[in-house]
Amino acid sequence: MGGVTDLPPAPWRARPGLARLVAALGPGDARIVGGAVRDTLLGIETADVDLATPHDPRTVIARLEAAGIKAVPTGIEHGTITAVSSDEVYEVTTLRRDVTTDGRRATVAFTDDWREDAARRDFTINALYADPATGELYDYFDGIADLEARRVRFIGDPYRRIAEDHLRILRFFRFLARFGDEADAEGLNACTDRANDLMALSRERIANELLRLLVAPKAVDVVQLMLDRGIFTPVLPEVDTAGVSRLRRLASYEILNIDPDPIRRLAALLPQDPVAVELVASRLKLSNAQRKRLVTAVSPLPEVHDEADAWREKLAYRIGIESAIDQLLLHGSAVAAARLKDMNEVPRFPVKGGDLIARGLSKGPDVAKALRRIEDRWVAEGFPDAARVTAITDEEVAQVLDASR
CATH class of the missing domain: 1.10.3090.10 (cca-adding enzyme, domain 2)
Structure with missing residues (x-):
């Protein structure tokens, strides 16, 4: 990378939507900025391509619409327009400088000075620009040298x-x-x-x-x-040395072709206590789905009563495949978790309330009671086929009917 002056070839540079967008903004009035430049220099595939321009947001909108490109003012107060060009999505942001900041948000003013725009960015490796046509690089704060040294610098x-x-x-x-x-x-x-x-x-x-x-x-x-x-102390004081050790162990299991997952890794980092984890999830305002999964991950692993492969499927049926993998990995059952990874869906319970009513049960609590009993036996026996399910169903219905007489 030393001495590099031009952006290397990359698939995103040949996108037709990008060429249309650059043409609409005008020669010399658009540069690729930030992650796409950084990642391309590192040889990393990039998905999002952002552009910077000296045009003010209203001019950007007018130019895009004149070229038949959809322009959405997603962050117009901060100079950002979302452009949909040839079904490709780009963010175009006007060069800007900070006027006031309070640690959470900034008031900006627009500028036509590229260096001034670069100066308000966070790290040198994120303040790299490239001409979309020629690939010429613009590096105002030695970001390329930091990128080569793998150094993160404000x-x-x-x-x-x-x-x-x-x-x-x-x-x-x-x-x-x-x-x-x-x-x-x-x-x-x-x-x-x-x-x-x-x-x-x-x-x-x-x-x-x-x-x-x-x-x-x-x-x-x-x-x-x-x-x-x-x-971590101000915002996540629950993190301690034991949590980092669990995280390190979990990461070592992921060599079994299991993708790193942020919720699972957070579960490893936190105390293995559902109550404490629920409080953390609430404090971080995680979604309900994330919160439930986090709490389930640190819950005790159900006792295993048999060595057959079916016990993993039983766990997946009860709590879901994803949560079963979480629990198995966090409890050290990495091989068992890896075997669940390719499981596309859990077995489908084949009995419905209407089936039991057709066998003589009256609508009401007896149906729910019988369904639970049938499902428990079906799971315990390893999800048997239709003939066995029918036998279990008839037996349990008979027992519920006898008990109700």
Whole structure:
């Protein structure tokens, strides 16, 4: 990468929608910025392609509409327009500078100065621009050198950048976990000193950054660094050395062709106590589905009464395939979890209430009682075929009828 001056070829550069969009904005008035440039230089596939332009947002909209490109003012107050060009989605943002910041949001003013726009970004590796036609690179703060060194470094004074947006503390560690071999010492010390600033952020923003961090390639080592530096203390004091050890063990199991999962990794990091985890999930304002899965993951693994493969399927039937894999991995049953990975769906219980009414049960609690008994036996016997289900059903219906007489 040393001495590189042009962006290497990449599939996204040949997208027809990008060519249309650049033509609409005008020669020299659009540059690719941020992640697409960074990832392409690293040889990483990129999905999102963002552009920057000196045109003000209203001019961007007018130019796109004149070219037949759909323009959606998704963040127009901050200069961002979503462009839909040849069924491809791009974000186009006007060059800007910060006027005021309070650690959570910024008031911006538009500019036509590319360096001024770069100066307001967080890290040097995110402030790289490229000409979409020629691939010429624009690097105002030695981001390419930092990228080559796998170094995560703030642009300018780290304390000032953190004061502008406190979330940059977590972003520093997320980018370190994804791209870094080296944490810039000045930036690391600033994050450590200002960790309490995280308390001013919404819990949703904290959760979003944390979950993205946890699946990064070097997440375990970076989480250990964050623990050592006291980063978790203001917002997630439950994280301790035992949690990092569980996370490291879980990550080692993922070599069994199991993809890293943010909720599962968060479950490993937290105390293995459903009540404590429920409180954390509530504090982070996780979705109901995420909260339920997190609590289930740290719940005790049901006692296994047989060695047959069916017990894994029984667990998956009761709590779902995803949660079964979570529990098995967290309890050290990595091979069992790997065998469940390719299970597409759990067996379908073949009996319905109408079937029991047709056999003589009256509508009401007897039907629900009989269904539970039939289902329990069906699961216990390893999901038997139709003939056995019929036999179980007839037997249980008879017993319920006898008990009701």
